[in-house]
Amino acid sequence: MAPEPRRMTVRTRFAPSPTGYLHIGGVRTALFNWLFARKHGGQFILRIDDTDQQRNVAEALQPIIDGFRWLGLDWDEGPEVGGPHGPYSQSQKLPRYQEAVRQLLDKGLAYWDYATPEETKAEMEAAEKERRPKIYSRRWTAETDADRKRFEAEGRKGSVKAKMPRDGVCRFTDHVRGIVEVPWAGEQDTVIQRSDGSVTYNLANVVDDFDMKISHVIRAEEHLANTPRQIFMLEGLGYPRPEYAHLPFVAEPPIKGGGKNKLSKRKIASYLTNAEFKKVYDHGKAVADRLGLRGTPETFNPVLTDFYQTVGYLPAAVLNYLVLLGWSLDGSTEEFAVAQMKELFSLERVTKGAASFDAKKLFAFQERAMVALPTAEKVAMVTPYLVRAGFTPYPAMVTAIVEAAGPRLKVAGDILDYTEFFAADDQLVYDPKAVAENVTGEPAAGWVVGLREVLATTEPFDVPTLKAAVEAFAAARGAKLKPVSQTLRVLVTGKEVGFGTFDTLALLGRERCLARIDGIMGEKGDHS
RNA sequence: GGCCCUAUCGUCUAGUGGCCUAGGACGUGGCCCUCUCAAGGCCAAAACUCGGGUUCGAAUCCCGAUAGGGUCACCA
Numbered sequence: 001m002a003p004e005p006r007r008m009t010v011r012t013r014f015a016p017s018p019t020g021y022l023h024i025g026g027v028r029t030a031l032f033n034w035l036f037a038r039k040h041g042g043q044f045i046l047r048i049d050d051t052d053q054q055r056n057v058a059e060a061l062q063p064i065i066d067g068f069r070w071l072g073l074d075w076d077e078g079p080e081v082g083g084p085h086g087p088y089s090q091s092q093k094l095p096r097y098q099e100a101v102r103q104l105l106d107k108g109l110a111y112w113d114y115a116t117p118e119e120t121k122a123e124m125e126a127a128e129k130e131r132r133p134k135i136y137s138r139r140w141t142a143e144t145d146a147d148r149k150r151f152e153a154e155g156r157k158g159s160v161k162a163k164m165p166r167d168g169v170c171r172f173t174d175h176v177r178g179i180v181e182v183p184w185a186g187e188q189d190t191v192i193q194r195s196d197g198s199v200t201y202n203l204a205n206v207v208d209d210f211d212m213k214i215s216h217v218i219r220a221e222e223h224l225a226n227t228p229r230q231i232f233m234l235e236g237l238g239y240p241r242p243e244y245a246h247l248p249f250v251a252e253p254p255i256k257g258g259g260k261n262k263l264s265k266r267k268i269a270s271y272l273t274n275a276e277f278k279k280v281y282d283h284g285k286a287v288a289d290r291l292g293l294r295g296t297p298e299t300f301n302p303v304l305t306d307f308y309q310t311v312g313y314l315p316a317a318v319l320n321y322l323v324l325l326g327w328s329l330d331g332s333t334e335e336f337a338v339a340q341m342k343e344l345f346s347l348e349r350v351t352k353g354a355a356s357f358d359a360k361k362l363f364a365f366q367e368r369a370m371v372a373l374p375t376a377e378k379v380a381m382v383t384p385y386l387v388r389a390g391f392t393p394y395p396a397m398v399t400a401i402v403e404a405a406g407p408r409l410k411v412a413g414d415i416l417d418y419t420e421f422f423a424a425d426d427q428l429v430y431d432p433k434a435v436a437e438n439v440t441g442e443p444a445a446g447w448v449v450g451l452r453e454v455l456a457t458t459e460p461f462d463v464p465t466l467k468a469a470v471e472a473f474a475a476a477r478g479a480k481l482k483p484v485s486q487t488l489r490v491l492v493t494g495k496e497v498g499f500g501t502f503d504t505l506a507l508l509g510r511e512r513c514l515a516r517i518d519g520i521m522g523e524k525g526d527h528s
Numbered sequence: 529g530g531c532c533c534u535a536u537c538g539u540c541u542a543g544u545g546g547c548c549u550a551g552g553a554c555g556u557g558g559c560c561c562u563c564u565c566a567a568g569g570c571c572a573a574a575a576c577u578c579g580g581g582u583u584c585g586a587a588u589c590c591c592g593a594u595a596g597g598g599u600c601a602c603c604a
Binding site: 004049051117136159161177181185193198221222225240249324326328331351352357363395407408470482483495500 | 529530531532533534535536538539540541542543551552553554555562563564565566567568595596597598599600602603604
């Protein structure tokens with residue numbers, strides 16, 4: 001029979017542990033898996049790696065599911081959507097795994113072992129001291145049921161270990177690293193079933209990948225060294241070998257005295273010593289503060305995707321940054337719409353070295369994407385922030401402010417920089433320093449009455465007319481435009497920064513401007 | 529410690545023997561624009577880890593060193 005060139009369906013997976021948060025490095029791995037599946041018209045599977053049966057799996061899983069949904073990384077099989085190769089949680093597959101362990105035992109590819117943790121530890125330490133590979137001596141191996149009984153009579157607990165070959169070479173092809181060869185003799189007899197009957201990751205992983213018909217295992221490089229053990233198991237079980245691609249890990253931002261360690265959410269304090277990382281964090285923190293959010297490093301951390309969702313980033317921008325962390329199309333194309341990524345992604349162009357996470361560059365993608373977003377979409381994005389901050393945003397006003405803000409609006413939460421337009425005239429918050437320097441101090445104090453008069457009489461109340469009137473006002477007093485416009489700005493917004501002064505005036509309208517000036521001047525009057 | 533992986537500007541990267549006096553992007557510095565803050569425009573500084581080979585010619589191929597990382601003990 002002629003070997004038919006069969007077209008295998010591409011099936012990839014991402015298998016997070018339910019930890020309660022979605023790590024940005026994990027998203028990068030998931031993205032590459034998702035992109036590869038989408039590019040080849042295959043399926044992307046989400047599977048839950050909860051072999052050590054934690055308590056609140058559902059609760060710890062939710063943030064991960066939310067993150068995927070927010071980013072638009074849809075899965076064809078897995079939690080909430082089901083699928084024909086379930087269950088998609090390892091905790092529900094124990095009998096299945098134990099069956100696999102039994103098969104390995106029956107074939108003589110695994111054995112019962114009764115070494116105590118102390119004994120194992122002592123052997124390993126001795127091996128390290130003698131500069132030998134850390135290979136178990138198999139001293140407490142039970143060959144027969146009688147052996148098992150004997151060990152158990154001693155009060156020992158048995159675990160099952162894989163019986164790794166002691167000679168030959170394990171060779172496999174990795175789509176990013178090429179051919180990898182490792183001598184079997186260096187591979188440890190790894191525990192596949194713990195003494196409490198639960199199974200370990202390597203075993204469960206191999207069984208799941210087979211059950212779910214995973215064609216391409218695309219995962220972080222930390223698993224590269226686990227691959228021979230997994231190959232041993234899957235071949236022992238008679239499973240076909242999937243294709244492998246080990247991605248370089250996402251490294252931490254450059255910090256003084258730091259190497260290229262894996263990005264970790266726990267090390268946020270040291271990342272904050274990196275000025276660029278801190279800028280991004282501070283910007284996000286400002287938004288969270290105005291929202292009255294309690295930002296704990298547990299949830300509010302640029303290493304976690306939740307940060308970007310909370311602050312109001314665009315999923316497309318996050319994805320665009322992430323796709324370039326370890327992959328490139330060429331040396332110059334940087335902007336990719338999600339649809340383009342799906343079309344252009346390839347494993348062959350994944351880089352080999354670890355890539356540092358650069359929050360500031362992610363932010364740059366966000367800025368560009370935000371500027372390009374149609375006003376209506378920005379309005380929809382921004383409105384919930386105003387609501388959460390306690391304002392009543394009227395669509396027309398929001399639209400006007402969003403347009404006036406232009407490129408100042410870098411994330412949705414930035415709308416909270418412009419709440420002066422949504423605040424009631426008698427509830428405007430004035431920055432005392434700004435008032436002291438631009439309103440009550442000299443020469444500004446002497447301009448206020450005149451400026452109020454200008455605003456009261458300028459007709460029409462639009463940008464060019466207002467500008468001309470104020471310029472004339474300044475010229476008449478021998479003043480430059482700058483201090484005068486700043487006085488006006490503080491008078492009606494309470495702040496020294498914002499849109500162009502005349503845009504601000506026009507946006508507010510004559511009534512509100514006069515009301516605000518009267519408000520602050522009346523207040524000053526009352527107190528003096 | 530054994531085994532495995534990796535190594536181009538501060539960072540992400542292009543580069544697969546001559547097109548490289550090494551290109552792009554973020555960041556940084558300067559200038560311009562300007563009523564503040566942004567944005568924008570222009571310009572600049574900034575890298576092939578080191579040492580040997582192979583070759584007429586090496587960032588690119590080979591060897592070695594160094595550095596970083598991963599993995600190996602009932603985490604995933």
